[in-house]
Structure formats: C-alpha cells, structure tokens
Amino acid sequence: MRNPLPPVPTNLLDIEVADSLRRGVPTARLVAAPDNDDVEPLEIEGVRITGKAGDVQTVPGDGPRWVAGLGEGEPKGYRKTGAALARAINASLAEDVDNGGKAFRAVQLELPEEASGEHVTDLTLGLLLGGYRYQVSGDDPKPSVRTVRLVSADPAVPALVERATALAAATALTRDLANTPSNVKTPAWLADTAARVAGPRVEVTVRDEKWLTTQGFGGVLAVGGGSDRPPRLIELAYRPSGASRHLLLVGKGITFDTGGLSIKPADGMHLMRTDMAGGAAVIAAVRAIAALGLPIRVTALVPAAENHVSGSAYRPGDIVRHYGGKTTEVANTDAEGRMVMADALVYGIKRFSPDYVVDAATLTGAMKVSLGLRTGGLFASDDALAALVAEAGARVGEAWWRMPLVEDYAENVRGEFGDVRQTPAGPGGITAALFLREFTAGLPWAHLDIAGPARSEKNYDDVVPGATGFAARTLVELAASLA
Structure with a gap:
C-alpha cells in the first residue's frame, strides 16, 4: 500500500539553464507592464x-503557451511571477491529462536581457516554491511539471540558479516539517527526520528524555511532561575547516501545542502542528548552509516537545529550574515556547561559546497583532546583528x-x-x-x-496555504553575510 505521506524533503522541480530554445517544448514568455497608462496592453491571439x-x-496557437507579466521589473515581481507561472503550468498540465492529452514534463522560458542576478534568484525561488504542494492522500498525486x-x-546564471535552488530547498523543507500532521510528527520523529535529511556535512546528535533529566533541562521536561511522547533535544553541527566565526541557532520545536492546562480554544488549535516552524527553519537552514559550503561554523539546537494535557502536565504556579540553574515562575502553560528555548539558549552558549546567537520561534500572538501575517518581528541586543538580519x-x-x-x-x-x-x-x-x-x-x-x-x-508571492517556510532563507543568507 502506498504511503499517503508526501516525501520529506519534497521533490522540487529541476531548473536547467540553456543557451537556446528547443523546438517542441512548451514555452512561456515574460513581459513587463507598460511604462504608463497611455500605452495599450499587449494582445496575443x-x-x-x-x-x-x-x-x-x-x-492559444503555435506561439508561447503562457504569457506572464513581470510588473515594473522589480525582483519581487519576478518571484511573484515565477510562482504564478508554476501554478498556471501545473493547472494546464492537469487539465491536459484530464482531457486525455499527453502529459508534458518540461517548459522553457527566455530570460529578459535586463534581468540581473537578483531577478534570476527571485524568479527561480518563485518557480520552485509556487507549485509546492503538501497533501496527505491515498490518491495518486496530481501531475506537475518536472x-x-x-x-x-x-x-x-547557472551559479545563481544553483544558489537559489538551495534557498528554495530550505524553505520547502521547513514547510514539509511544519505541515506534517502531529499524529506523525512526534519529538522523536522530528529528531529522526532531522538526522536523516541533514546531509553528510552536518553532524546530528539526538538527546533523549533521560539525558535531558540528567542534565537538568527543566523547561523542556516541564513542557513535555504532559505527553506520553517524550521530548528531545536535537543538535546539528556544521564545522567547516578554517571557519573563524561561530553562529548558534535555536529553534522552537513544539510538535503540537494544546496550551497545556491553560488550554487553547478549539478554534485554530489544529494549526498548532506548525508550532515548530522555528525549529524547522533552523534544521533546514543548517542543511542549506552545509550544502552551500559556507565558511562559518554553525551549531543549531531544537528543543522538541509536545505540550499536552494530562495528570503529569506542568501547572500555572509551578517554579521550574532551567539548565544552568535559573528558575522561572510559571503563570501560563501556553507560554511554553520560551520555557524550552531558555534551556537550549543557556546550554548552547555554555557548551559551544558562539560569537552570535539567533533564535526563531512562533512565540507570541501579540506579534500577529503588531505586524500582521507577512512580516516577522525582529528583536536584537546588538544593532549590527539586527541590521544584518533585516538586510x-x-x-x-x-x-x-x-x-x-x-x-x-x-x-x-x-x-x-x-x-x-x-x-x-507588558506588551x-x-x-x-x-x-x-x-x-x-x-x-x-x-x-x-x-x-x-x-x-x-x-x-501570495511564492507562498501557498499551510506552512510558509518563513525565516529559513533569512538564516542561510545571514550565515553567508557573517562568513
């Protein structure tokens, strides 16, 4: 019987670079918007x-099968167009197959002469991510362009495409991990999957609940104590020779969040399978950093736990002792992300002595109110590091x-x-x-x-419904800038 779970990591389409169009291959054409409103729009067939x-x-006809607008020519427009084009091509492919036609598996398009490196990167990201799908089904997957x-x-262009492909793969893997349903995605599953996909240049160590108890990871153990799926600490280490700087990444890995005894409302709780999106971004970023061979040492920690409700769940009013000895007064068991990350931050700093520390987490609903759904909140103790992240x-x-x-x-x-x-x-x-x-x-x-x-x-843009993969590309690019 076929496994209904999609593969992790997902199979992205291939992007080839050629110096000429090939006869018989479906073609897409890219066009810019008119310079002003007085210019008549282009009309084809x-x-x-x-x-x-x-x-x-x-x-219709013998010319290009799809014509895609580029807007005013900004790189973001290329990414939006690449994503929309990927969706349109896949829809056409599915329609052809449904109508008894032969499935085409390749499409070609000519880059505009004015396209810079940024444009190529954004177009590639859009093409690779716009057609992303995650569906758990017993049916055969819908056909898609290869x-x-x-x-x-x-x-x-080939080098630009190669690098953009690594960035897109990081985003897609983050989506894969965050979209995986939590009846599958236990802390142990997340740890095992991280070890499987990390790549040959990344060393992965998985710490179990016995080790966490011995070492005094009180925050992780408190949050994970209400579930019969015990917590894990996932360590990923990339150590290229000659690296002079060391970046520590910490990602929240709550594989499902009921809120614990401070239980969440039923509406929206199903979305909490993505409450480990920060941890997913960290895992995917280290994989991409290693694949790109960036000359910077990176250590990543993902404290993974399921925040559940049972007789062994931690309580409001508890006092929890973290790794390193500091204690926290618990007031709301639904503020669990900061509990597990506190342990990981102290451990990572004491154990590895990094030069920089960056954490990523789906931490507070307050940031959704403050910044909406398309902008991440950036807090920093160092102005230079804050600027590097934003850039x-x-x-x-x-x-x-x-x-x-x-x-x-x-x-x-x-x-x-x-x-x-x-x-x-306070806020x-x-x-x-x-x-x-x-x-x-x-x-x-x-x-x-x-x-x-x-x-x-x-x-929107390269994003599809479900987990977006947000932050993974930023972490990779940040590592590159620090290197």
Missing part, C-alpha cells in the same frame, strides 16, 4: 496581456521589522518567588523577548518571532 506581476494568461528550462547566454531577509524576499527591547519593562521579568517570570506584565511580544534575553549571557543576540508569517491561508 486575442488574449489581453496586462504585464502585471503575477498575471499569467494561457494563449523541468523548467531557463534560456540565457549569461554565464553567471539578509530583504535579499531573499522575507520582510522583518525591528521591535524595541523596552528597558522599562525589563524589571517586570524579575520574579517574586523565582528568578524570572514566564509571562511578565506580549516585547516581554517575551526580554524573558529570552535573560538567558543569552550578554552575547550579540537576535530573536525572530515568526508567529504571523509562519503559516498562511492563501497564495
């Missing part, structure tokens, strides 16, 4: 072509907005019965970041709150 980014039209051939004589995101199509670490609220983190409070008074996203800062030992540190953009209910 009676089909009106607006040229707007993402507007894809199917054209190969897109980019036609260009520019000798720089890295801009280069790979992920938007970040720096949020303040307001010192007036720092005193609220101080505990009455323990060292710190889990949910101090939720800011106070959560201030809580995490207590565990960073004064190192240059950035906290990425991706609660908003980690999942989507509709298509």
